[in-house]
Amino acid sequence: MGVLGRKIAFVSLFILFLTAHSQQRIAKIEFDGNEHVSSWRLRKVLVTPVPTWTMRLFKRLPVADPKSIKKDLENITAVYLDKGYLDVLVKAKPIKYKGKEDIVTLVYRVDEGKKYFVERIDWSCADSIDTVKLAKLIGLSPGDVFSPFKLESGRLNVYRYLADLGYLYAEVEAGYRKVDSLVRIVFSVKPGKVVYFGKITYKGLINTKKFLLKRELSIKSGKKYSYSAIQKSRQELFRTGLFKVISIELSDTLSHPDTVDVVIRVIERKRGFYGASIDFGGNKNYDFTMQISANWGHRNVFGNGQSIMMKGLLQAEVITNWQFISNRYEASIYEPWTLGRKIPTNLVLYFEPGLKTQNFPWRVQRFGAELSAIIHDEPRTHKIGATYERVDIYGVPEDIAMEIKMQQGIYITRKITYTIQADVRDNPLNPSEGSFARVSTELVGGLLGGDEHFAKIDATFARYIRLYHDFILASRIRTGVIGRTLPAAEIAPTNKFAAGGANTIRGFKELSVGPKAADGTMLGGNVIFLLSSEIRFPLIWKFYGTVFLDMGQVWDEWKDINPNDIRVSSGFGVAFMTPFGPIRLERGFILTKLDPDQKGRWHIALLYPY
Template sequence: MKIKNLALAVAALYAGSAYALEPFVIKEIRVEGVQRTEPGTVFNYLPVKVGDRLDDDKAAASVKALYATGFFKDVRLEAEDGVLIVAVDERPTIFQININGSKDFDKDQLKKALKDNGLAESLIFDRALLDQATQELKRQYYAKGKYSVDIKATVTPLERNRVAINFDISEGAVATISQINIVGNQAFKEGELLDLFSQTTGGWFSWITKDDQYSKQKLSADLEALRSFYLNRGYLEFNVDSTVVSISPDKKKIYITVNLSEGKRYTVTDIKVGGELLVPEDEVRKLIRIKEGDVFSRELVNESTQSISDRLGNDGYAFANVNAVPELDRDKQTVAFTFFIDPGRRVYVRNINITGNTKTRDEVVRREMRQIEGGWYNASKIRRSKERVDLLGYFEDVNVETPQVPDSPDQVDVNVSVKEKPTGNVMAGIGYARGTGISFQASISQSNIFGSGKYLALGLNTSKSSKLYSISYSDPYYTPDGVSRGFDLYYRKVDPTQLSLGQYNTAGVGSSMRVGLPISEFDTVNFSLGIDRSEITLLTGAPQNYIDFVSAFGSRYTTLPATASWVRDGRDSALYPTRGALRRVESLVALPGGDLRYYTLSAQNQWFYPLSKTFTFMLNAEAGYANGYGGRPLPFFKNLYAGGIGSVRGYGTGTLGLKDSNGDALGGNRKVVANAELLFPIPGLKGDKSARLSVFGDAGSVWGSGDKMSFGDLRYSAGFGLTWVSPVGPLKFSVAKPFNPKDNDKVERFQFQLGTLF
């Protein structure tokens, strides 16, 4: 008895076809036709075994199971004298894949894309997967704007049932956006709307930003930006009717047409609050930013619902739901809103789980958490916890999730997942600052010693005007409640003549201990106490007041400097601030017991205000005062100075104020500096936070102890600036025009600084 070609029509078995067989008991199973596949693999996939009774249904199931493996292109079952013969014809395997003509993509990158689609060396060859993989390669090129790409795939049979696959790629030219048209706009000019788009018809920086290359995902984002623009300006019924994207016959130019309906502009007539009010209605209404009489704004409505949700979240209602339901009057073009509040169930935090910290100890992360285990859920504390962990600087990424505990609707866990980054740093480099000249910097530091969160650094800095060798150590949690403690040891040598700041040299060695006391989430009070031993060497041409001071008090001094400062940092970023303020007040006193008696007071207020998503306005004001006490004058080498980058640009570093007979700045005991700056990204690099431009205006000066402070003494300047956190260090440029320089002022219209000096 034989059953032949059963695999030709599996469905026929279910219909009682001519391939029906007389059932029999399997005495033996024999596999024929395998070359690479082990017979045991076939046995493993077969749904029957020796001793089973084989009938039509089991035969069909056996063929299906073997086909489903993907190993075979033909399967046949035969039976002879109780022996089941499984005859197979194996699919070929892929011996090699060759990619020719690829320039825009690395070949390994393309091979990875092929592998993700099931096409890789040593895998079973499937013609359908080859077609699918070819389309995937085309999509890779389409994403780069190369719509004219041509990909030909050829399959070459090889011995031992193998194949070689060759992809011949003709990449073609990049298709760029030639024209973007907006149809249907009446309230706003087309140019104003096109400025919202990240995709453009090209500009000076398009060769870097690729903003003239079409992307379906970017177009969707641009349309959403267009929708937000209208909805935030009252056009409640705005709609994008259609979007047409066409390509030129040569596939080199893209044309985009957006058809829209603006609708009418709506005004808010009434605001109501409904639902379950666990917070007093007056307090809820204060959180609603949109008011009666305002032009409708989706942004303000969303901010209002979010503020109410956050307020409820602070009381433990983690899953509060707030909906703003509109009531439209199309005839009057007005809308009323009812904010319905559903607080849900109050929940508390069961566990705080920390993952991803392979080196950093759990306690380093946990001590930054403001949410506590067992306490009511508090949204603001959880957000602040994430910010504090992120500010540690030990992690590339910090993610916080608050999933509900299974079968416990009143509990959530706080899952903190981190991705660690190297925290050790070995640095050696050369920097240049206008005024200080070429400098060499080298340091080795570890900001997370043994995963403990403690900081240790060894550094040296040499330049034409100064040399510094230092050791610094800090423990940010010397006590469990966040009191920090640190130590510094240094040797410093300064030659102010290189900066035109006086005919003298100083050399000194010192040490200090620092303590920081946090008094709120944003405020810190710092204290330090140190000892400094310095020596002054006067040079030929030194002014008479320098000579008189050294004659009266000698050239070697032991000083006991003590400092106290208060800092409140409410900026949203230390590197790229766009909102918030930085306030700092500091005092230094040379304590009795040392050879010098003097003190300094300084204050700074820096304020950032976002004018838009790209423009930020910054105001900075600084003031300083210094004097001697106990019958001793202020040492001339402790005078205050102004001028240069970080002060009044356009004037030499530290050169404002009175000069001696050599033209060197004497400094003073009073200083005022003010800066106004408009910060914005480099055109074409809107998303890059490593660099931005500015237009600024500066003012400032210094006065000596016998001088009367007058606005007429202030120096003014204005110009353009560039700040760039480059791979080799912070880089600052400024081009400034001094408005009222005096005859003895040192004017520097172009100034730059590369690298950070110790």
Template sequence: MKKPLSLLLSVLLGGAGLTRAQTDAPPEREHPTAPDELPPLQESRPRVNGRLQVEFVGATAFPERRLREGIDRQVREIEKYGLDEPNAYDAGFFLESFYRKNGYADAEVTATITGPWQLRLSVDQGSLVRLGEITVTGNTAYDSETIEKYLLGPTRERFPRIRDVLRLPYVDVDVRAGADLVRRLYASEGYLDAEVSDPDPTFSEDGTVANISLKITEGTQYRFGAIKFEGPLVFPREDLLAAVAEQTKNIFTPGRLLAAERALEDYYRQRGYFTATVRANGDPMEAKDGVVPITIQLQPGIKYFFDGVAVTGNSGVKTAFIQRRLASLSGQTYDPARVDRGFRELIDTGLFRNVRITPTPVNGNQLRLDVAVDEAKPREFGIGVGYATYDGGIVSLSYADRNLFGTGRPLTIDAEINQRGYNGQIKYSDPWFLETDYELEVRAYGITRDMRGFTKNELGFRPSIQKDITDHWNVSAFILAEYNRTTNILITPESLVGRESYPLFAIGMTQTLDYRNNKALPTRGYILTSAVDFAPDGLGSVAYIRGVARFSYYLPITARSSLAIGARGGIISSLTDEPLPIDERFFNGGATTVRSFSEYTLGPRDKNGYPLGGEAFTVFNLEYTFPIIGDLFGAVFTDAGNVISDAANFGLEDMRYAIGAGLRYNLPIGSIRLDYGLNPSPRDGEAQGAWNFAIGVAF
């Protein structure tokens, strides 16, 4: 071991050799300072900006790329401010630290300035030291395997690919950090007096193996004792004990005592006691046989009620709009959860970058909500390009005004052109229809799309009203008025198409029960949707009753893989003797149904092979998704489904299948999917399989 004196002698003799001492930190540098002044920041030094050349000598254990990564921070420092003896010394220190963190406990590095912007780092590597036997004594609460898991936790975190303990490098700082984790483990389970020794390494004769000894004195495990309340209770003692039962049911720790204090404060504040304070005290020194008596001091204060809303920071959004979002709180008992719901409702409008709600006591026991907002830009214009297997290239335009006339109601206009046609819509939403919790949505739309064997032309108007019954259950009702026209008919005979132009009037209902953990990228939970609509005879040219349902279930298999199971079905029945128009029928096949068929091609066809659709359908899906790298995932799947011409024959006859695999690249808006589905039993005129490209979940 070389001493720091060598650095001083080197400087006095004018030499460039620098040798670092074996210390835990670089030597402190002295800065000339005036009285009462702080040392100047390093960034205040003049920059010189050069390119440092580093030569490594004797460093054979690691490739040069890793060595440079180990000193990268100091190299950038030198290139910014210049190469001098202290900076060169620090570079040696960083390289030596790199070696020691990788198991070379006796590594020493000498730094030598060999010329302008030239630095030589000479390494005496020593031997790689690996961990040997771990001996734990004094432990009874935890077995030695558990103690070893915590002791080696930091080491395993830095070397995750090494599973065998006897191949792990010995890094003193990591093992000491592991011993600290053992101390925390005992403290977290009530062993507040537990003593865990510093790890004691014993090295093999050749210095390549470090056997570790750890001595533990567990002491007493403390538990919560009787709880005594001091001060006005307001609520029954039994209710207060129930409020802290989870935190105080067994093992005593200061953290759990603090959690009990907070839980009781929340209990009071949720019931209107806005200024309530709680102080919980428990001293292990007063424990008998490990049982700690607890004293909880209560100062509930007075009970507060909401009264009024004051708004600042708004310019485009009307004050009345913000006040109405919180108006339902007026006169209600103060509850922070209600304030949080109001905050989320305002944020979810998209009208604000930030919202701050501060309850302010006024007029005795009244609380005014002071709302400070920072408005976001209300208007957006967007241009998008995309591709889908069936539609081909897509160009879309959109305009949105989230604050129409300052009312906080959104209006959106969308238009799309693709290789199959074009469509557009205007949509107005009122999430607080007539200042209730019902949402009104009104859509006017037009579609022209080339289908297989005909062109669909549709103009429609669809008002709907919906309500969230719970956080997971939504119901809605709608009215549908459309004019439909079928052109460019290639299906023969044309009578198979049904009515070619007709007005349609229908009413319907939908419901959604959604317990997925993520709507865009679900891996857990389920969704159940159903819809029914009724087109009465006499109000339009087509009369029917239709119902569809979907169920999807998502099951995590590992942390990043999951299994998805789906089932769908639908049936429509004409209420007259006239056959249903082709664009009211069900079709199957494509990226979200049976993926061995191209879009809409599964099911009955005319003599030229054009699909005719049917009055009923079923789809069943099973898909396993697994990680490949980063956000890229693979998937294997099987699908089954059918299309039934006559609703009277609804069932599982004539099922068609798909077996396939695909890739998914996960984005916040959903997965970009590329799938190939193989048709295991193709019939005459059918392909062996189909490629499908889409965005979003398959089912």
């Protein structure tokens, strides 16, 4: 019987008691004797629902379920064991609630015992084994609080390290002995013999060629066995998007052969896909619009991993007036390996023939291409892209066409982009540790031609620190600058910087911070600075709270930078966690007195701002 099992063996009598009184309900849950672990922390690991005032009001109190309470005892014991209290004893006792037979207060009584620390770590292994390296893998050092869970995790880390060196049959045992309030740890390591990968067999392939799997694998026949190579191979095969199920198994390991054969089984996804959607909305030119889109694609053309997709969009004005106003056709080709290297490349071609409408009795035709390539160099990702566009206006003289371009802000954009980012967050949707950095650059126009000529750089860095329990400090700094490559070149407002809103400076209207025209129209600026910090913490169930401080500004040019122009806001919010990320409701208060027309506001947004 393990440590955890011995700590809860006594609960059988309590389980029998509750079984005989299975209709008892719990009005309150209390903890007694927990001097070194807060009730809040213990309450988080309970399986039994914690009664709330609403449950009591509507008489929906949770049932005293024996299985749930047994699991509670296991979880509470595990919390203490992880904190070094190896002698902990936990009992559960029901007490009649206000004299009622069928309602109880459930009290978890804790006898914490002594707290144990690591005295030393001894190794029993061959001289060829680098114990200094192994000691760094176990996560425990002399003087640390002892945790049997960390010890087991360390044992697995040692095995995986040896397995990556080819020692598939390594035997790693970890034990400990208590001496007063100290623990002496002993590791016994028997590496065994070096093992090599043998024959690799593929099963389940129907439409996919074998070489496609081979090029994704980190395991090769004749190479040393590696646990990490198997895990990486599985991840890379899933990344192709071609398979629903992937298993990588070793055959005949019981006899401990020098070479192990590998069997890779897959279940392929359907190659073809299609879809359609209808969206309703509006814009500054039309009150009510409807957009119909349809797409068709193939994710494994000729069995080589390339994919293609065709897409068509049609937009119409509806209700107040009925007419077609725009259409667009797209074709994209995706190549996962380029020039024999794993560099995913995507080419998108689009064509907008344009339509004459009652508002605009001319036709604006667009043709363009977008090429992008991604290079993964964990934890860094590089993305290189190029965009080419041509715009022609038909139905009016050439001089009128130029005037229409100016009035409607039609800019022909041709550019080259490069982005590098490093993401070491533990969870991209709800990070609690790690950091995220990204630098993106654009070179627009120049030798490429087009109407705009500028260079742009935008840099962001975010850091996440666990302050206390699940209280997370998240901070972000962002800076960016745009410079013209031709002195008289115009830059479209959509390519300039603007701030304000749920993801930049909360409390301000969306994209309301920055240079404006006399009528209040946002022109955008060429320099941006943002600095934000917030504390995120759990509230109840899937709800999290947030308190934040945002500051920043957008200036027209570098010479216009003035710290006194910086806008500052603060506020609070609530986030509800979903499988797609948090949905935020936040209230921002403007602290600076530079914008008398803005009084702060509420924001609703999906995902954290950083």
